[in-house]
Amino acid sequence: xxxxxATCSWIAWICLFQVSAQGPIQGPADIPIQAAGDxxxxxxxxxxxxxxxxxxxxGSMPIGNGDIALNAWVExxxxxxxxxxxxxxxxxxxxxxxxxxVRISLNPKPKVPLVAxxxxxxxxxxxxxVRYGEGNGAINLKLWVDANLPVIRVEVESWKPTEAVASIxxxxxxxxxxxxxxxxxxxxxxxxxxxxxxxxxxxxxxxxEKQPNRIGWYHHNNKSVGPELxxxxxxxxGFHRPDPLLHRTFGALVTADKPDRIDDKNLKSLxxxxxxxxxxxxxxxxxxxxxxxxAMDETIKDIGRKPLEARRRAHEQxxxxxxxxxxxxxxxxxxxxxxxxxxxxxxxxxxxxxxxVSRAYALQRFINAGAGRGRYPIKFNGSLFTVPYQERxxxxxYRQWGPGYWWQNTRLPYISMCASGDFDLMQPLLRMYGQDLxxxxxxxTRLYLKHAGIYIPECIYFWGDVFSETYGWEPxxxxxxxxxxxxxxxxxxxxxxELVFMMLDRYEYSLEEAFLREMALPAAHEVLTFxxxxxxxxxxxxxxxxxxxxxxxxxxxxxxxPELAGLHAxxxxxxxxxxxxxxxxxxxxxxxxxxKLPALPTREVDGKxxxxxxxxxxxxxxxxxxxxxxxxxxxxxxxxxxxxxxGREALERRLDKGDxxxxxxxIFMAYLGLADxxxxxxxxxxxxxxxxxxxxxxxxxxxxWVPDQDHGGVLLKTLQAMLLQTDGMKIYLCPAWPKDWNADxxxxxPFRTVIRGTVKQGKLEKLEVLPESRRGDVxxxxxx
Numbered sequence: 140x141x142x143x144x145a146t147c148s149w150i151a152w153i154c155l156f157q158v159s160a161q162g163p164i165q166g167p168a169d170i171p172i173q174a175a176g177d178x179x180x181x182x183x184x185x186x187x188x189x190x191x192x193x194x195x196x197x198g199s200m201p202i203g204n205g206d207i208a209l210n211a212w213v214e215x216x217x218x219x220x221x222x223x224x225x226x227x228x229x230x231x232x233x234x235x236x237x238x239x240x241v242r243i244s245l246n247p248k249p250k251v252p253l254v255a256x257x258x259x260x261x262x263x264x265x266x267x268x269v270r271y272g273e274g275n276g277a278i279n280l281k282l283w284v285d286a287n288l289p290v291i292r293v294e295v296e297s298w299k300p301t302e303a304v305a306s307i308x309x310x311x312x313x314x315x316x317x318x319x320x321x322x323x324x325x326x327x328x329x330x331x332x333x334x335x336x337x338x339x340x341x342x343x344x345x346x347x348e349k350q351p352n353r354i355g356w357y358h359h360n361n362k363s364v365g366p367e368l369x370x371x372x373x374x375x376x377g378f379h380r381p382d383p384l385l386h387r388t389f390g391a392l393v394t395a396d397k398p399d400r401i402d403d404k405n406l407k408s409l410x411x412x413x414x415x416x417x418x419x420x421x422x423x424x425x426x427x428x429x430x431x432x433x434a435m436d437e438t439i440k441d442i443g444r445k446p447l448e449a450r451r452r453a454h455e456q457x458x459x460x461x462x463x464x465x466x467x468x469x470x471x472x473x474x475x476x477x478x479x480x481x482x483x484x485x486x487x488x489x490x491x492x493x494x495x496v497s498r499a500y501a502l503q504r505f506i507n508a509g510a511g512r513g514r515y516p517i518k519f520n521g522s523l524f525t526v527p528y529q530e531r532x533x534x535x536x537y538r539q540w541g542p543g544y545w546w547q548n549t550r551l552p553y554i555s556m557c558a559s560g561d562f563d564l565m566q567p568l569l570r571m572y573g574q575d576l577x578x579x580x581x582x583x584t585r586l587y588l589k590h591a592g593i594y595i596p597e598c599i600y601f602w603g604d605v606f607s608e609t610y611g612w613e614p615x616x617x618x619x620x621x622x623x624x625x626x627x628x629x630x631x632x633x634x635x636x637e638l639v640f641m642m643l644d645r646y647e648y649s650l651e652e653a654f655l656r657e658m659a660l661p662a663a664h665e666v667l668t669f670x671x672x673x674x675x676x677x678x679x680x681x682x683x684x685x686x687x688x689x690x691x692x693x694x695x696x697x698x699x700x701p702e703l704a705g706l707h708a709x710x711x712x713x714x715x716x717x718x719x720x721x722x723x724x725x726x727x728x729x730x731x732x733x734x735k736l737p738a739l740p741t742r743e744v745d746g747k748x749x750x751x752x753x754x755x756x757x758x759x760x761x762x763x764x765x766x767x768x769x770x771x772x773x774x775x776x777x778x779x780x781x782x783x784x785x786g787r788e789a790l791e792r793r794l795d796k797g798d799x800x801x802x803x804x805x806i807f808m809a810y811l812g813l814a815d816x817x818x819x820x821x822x823x824x825x826x827x828x829x830x831x832x833x834x835x836x837x838x839x840x841x842x843x844w845v846p847d848q849d850h851g852g853v854l855l856k857t858l859q860a861m862l863l864q865t866d867g868m869k870i871y872l873c874p875a876w877p878k879d880w881n882a883d884x885x886x887x888x889p890f891r892t893v894i895r896g897t898v899k900q901g902k903l904e905k906l907e908v909l910p911e912s913r914r915g916d917v918x919x920x921x922x923x
Contacts, residue, residue, distance in 0.1 A: 178466040178885050178895075179263065179459070185498040187260040187835065192253055192271075196222065196526040196535075198833040200260045200267055201505075201846075204284040205512025205564070207291065207420045208523035211282055213258060213269055217249040218242055219280055219293065220308075222535055224523035226513025226567070227422045228389040229542070231360035232339055233325050233600055235518060236536040238391055238420055239309050239344065239356060243293055246302040249278060262505055263462060264455045275299050284509075285450060286457035288442050291418040295408075303414040305393050307356055307404045310533050311344045323543025323598065325365035327608040336612060339364075344390070345428070352398040354406045355435075357390025359428050369604035374615025378582045383602040386425035392435055393418050415447070422514075461508055464560035465885050467500055467858055469493040472879040472900040492822045493880060499825035500858055502836035503851035504559065507552055511564035515601055516571055519548035519801075520844035524837070539844040543606050546572075546597050546634040547690065548801055548843065551852035553641065554772065557648045558859045560887040565645060571601065572638050573662045579603040584669060587621040592669030595635045597628035597691075627760070630688045630696075635666035636705025637772055643712045647889040655720060663713060664725070670706060671732050682735045689752040689765035696753035698737050701768040706736055708773035715867065739769055739776075741785060749788035750776060762795035767807045777810040778874040779866050779918070786811050798823045800841030801849035809860035812920075814875040821857050824850065862898070865889055868916045876901055876920075888913070 187200065192213045199210035199222070211221035223238040230236045253271040260267050269280040275298040284291050295303050317339040320327050328336035342362075347355040363385035370376040395408040396415045408414040419439055423431045442450075471493045510523040520540045528537045549568065556565045572595065580593035580603070588594075598606045611624030623629055642659035645651075674684050682698075689699040710733040714726060742751040750766040766789045769776045776786040790807055798805060798820040805824060808817035829837045829845045839847030863886050864871040870888050878901035885895045892913045897905040908914040 178468065178883060179462050181468045181497075181883075182262050182462055182466070182501065184494075185501040186262055187502070189256075189258045189833070191256055192217070192258070193833060196220075197831050199524075199526060200258075200834055201509055201524045201837075202260070202265060202267055202282065202284055203509025203523060204265075204286045204288075205508060205510065206514070207284050207289060208510045209282070209284060209291065210524055210526055211267055213256075213271075213280070215253070216244075216251060217253055217271065217278070218244045219269070219282065221282065221291075222526065223291070223391060223418070223420060224510075224525075225389060225420055225422055226510065226515050226523065227387075227424070228358070229360075229384060229387060229601070230358065230536075231342060231362050231364055231384055231387075233365040233384060234536060234542045235515075235538075236311075236358075238358075238389055239307065240535070241391075241393065241418060242306045242308055243280075243295070243416065244304050244306065245278065245295070245297075246304065250276065262501060263458060265458050265505070265509070283454065286454040288450065289420050289438060290442055291420065292447075293414075293416040293418070295414040297412055300410045300412055301414075302410050303395075303408040303416070304401070305354070305395065305406045305408075305416045305418075307346065307354060307393070309344050309346075309356060310535060311341055311358070313343050315341050317341060321539060321541030322608060323541035323600070323606045325368065325600075325607050327541075327606075328612055329608070330612070336607070346403050347392075347432075348403055350392070350400070350403070352400055352406075353392055353394045354400065354403060355390060355392035357388055357428060357431055359431070360384050360387045365600065365607075366602055366604070369600070369607060369610075372607070372612060372614055373604055373610050374586060374621065375579070375583055375604065377586075378579055380579065380602070381425070383424075386427065387422065388424070388426045388428060388431040389420075389422035390431070390435075391418050391420045392439065394439070461561075465558070465887060467497065467862065467882060467884045467886070469497045469500075469858075470881045472881055492825075495825040496821055496858060499836055499851070499854055502834075503855055504561075506836060506846065506848075506851065507556075507561070507564055511552070511561075511567065513567060516544065516549055516568040517552045517848055518542075519545065519551065519848045521839075521846060522552075522848050524846050525844065529831075539840060542600070544599055544601065546595065546599075546637070548849050550637060550641070550772075551801060551849040551856075554852060555855035555859055557644050558863065558886050558888075559855070560893075562645065562649060565641075569638075569642060569645065569658065572634075573642060573658050576603045577662065577665065581665065588673060590669075590672040591665075592667070592672055593635060593665040594632050594669050594673075595638065595666075596623070597631050597634060626688075626694055627691050628688070630686050631690055631701075632670070632687075633690065633699075633701040633705055633768070635662075635669065636702060636709050639663045639666050639709050640705060640712070640772060643709070644889075647712075648887055648891070650891055652720065655716075660721070660725070663709065664728075667706070667709070667729070667732055670702070671728075676735055680735055681737050684737075687753070689756060690763045690768075691761040692759055692763040692765055693752050693756040694758040694760055696756045698740055698754035699756070699765065700740055700750065700752055701765050703737065704739060704769040704773040704775055706732070707739065708775055710736075740766075744788075744792060747788050748785055749792060750785050751789075759794075762797075764789075764793045764795060764803075764807070767793070767803070770810050771803060771806045774810065774864075774866065777866070778812045778864055778871055778920075779869060783811060787813070799827050799850060800839070800843060800847060801853070803853060805853055805857040806860060809857050809875045810864065812875050814861065814877050817857060817861055817875050818877045818880070821854065821861070824854050824857075859886060862886065862896075863888065863894060870894065870913070870917045872896065872906070872917060872919050873898060873901070873903055874920045 192215045199212040202209045208224045209221040256271040258269045266283040279296040281294040326336045326339045344358045363382050394417045397409040399407040521538045527535045531537045598609045609625040646655040685697040687696045687699045688694045710729045713729045740751040740754040752765045770786045805820040837846040838850035839845040841847045861875045882898040893909045895907040
């Protein structure tokens, strides 16, 4: 590699920068960048365009505002349908369920088959537009979820007057028992014949009656199944907290500009050439139905104070700023890689590798933004965009693996967000794990293990308890071993170091001292205290991590790579923080802990040293590659770091391989500087779409569900790491970039830095760095 500018001192630079930034902190996304051309321009190339209606929900498009999300499609009849989902619509069984479904139909009905049909998902403004019919029979539809407000807009325009009807379509219409339940469902109990500790009963939604000039419905949790039972079985009933499910109420109200209520489920918009329906969506907890309705009335009143045109402009502004934060547009070295333009590239499903990768990158970021700004983290197994399962066609709430959060899966949609500048999308994850649940984690650790600090179980419900199936049904008081009975992650403690490492990334990119002081450093203290007090030392003063396991793969380990790499990486980064942001006591603790950590585990095969899953490992159960956690997520063995060959040898000899789902092979390859291998995996991943889904970025099911957010999360991070990697102050450009690919990109780097560049045939041709003082920290990897 070739260093093209002199590197300045990390500590000196950061101190200088922070001294000059005593006013309000300006995030990277807000720093203007002057550059020739417009990175947003090619975005329209990735618009999804269809020339025929869809047969059913498998032909739906995703739209959302970060909290409210839709699966929308137009049927062959011309009706517009959409499922509504919300990030906090947890039912009384702790399942994240859909809010409901709405149908928009016209009278008179359009002639079928629909002619001149064109449906477009416009990424720039997050709008689904539909046009069909010819002459004075032409119809135009526009569907969007307001980026700033809890409301869905449907706009209909026609050449001649029509009537439009919005209809409520629900499936939870009476109480019924789920025939089967998933791994993380509260009542799963494999010791029983039917697999359920008790029946899982689904309660019906309630249609609002006789609403003046509007229609609506809600779901009210009049019982709570899970929190109290889990607390009793798992011994944590002494930790006082409000019930997260009881009296949670969520639902929607539908209004129209020219309303004529037909009945409780159907609202007509009177004959006109233009119709506007507003669907307001709200969750309130705790709340009785009348309290929810009053809150909904206030919400509608508040939103109505601003004209629709102004709200639309604000919506477009939010999305414009989102897309301007960052981008990566890839083309082939021989040409544009775009085929014959935006329409042909999407209608014909172009198979050009660079187009597939670029579109996949843009669409996955769009999906993240559509479901990533709500109260709770993105669900890896489908996000908010699940549709009914073919074996449960009437159940729009089904998702494989159920409602729980697995940390190893949950983190993957988030690992690319710092480089994208999408800090707002990271908040739900960091808030839930790093703030809301911290007191409970502390309480449970003290109760179970009799020492301070926290461990974060791999598998938790959003209120913090371990899955019922994972913990087991034997009551806490009857156990000698208070930890979970399931061996899949009984001794897996890597969640804590990974969370802290992600928080340090978040701070390093933004330099938000309040975040460091109030969330990152307290979390680091708790996590490191756990390891310091949990594991003993040998005669030499070296920590011995046993019993332990290496993620879910190796169940009998000593000194496992994931946790050990995490502790090395976290303490290294903490000690590199400016002294004014830390205390002498903190630094002494980090230094003491670091000194007693064993070295990263390695092994020798055929005379070659390579990373190992643990110092001792046995009993293989899964297909992860924990030895490579030193490469990613912890970046100790990577481009620009010593002993990179240890990682390359481990990658070459890994037991399990793949380029789909949660497999991280693609990322390992990029961080080890293996451009051709990373490219091959990335292209395969970008083309691996669900065969039942029409939308080209609905991946899966793979190991998870459809759309598989782990699959898309790895894709985003891989492409970023091929172009840009960082280590402290160092910025590595093109460390794993293919010789035959071009790129125009804008990405973020630590210390409020924005990098804009153009690569042609593997070589960096243009480079702009903001602030300019960071240019000296850029290290360019030449063509090899």
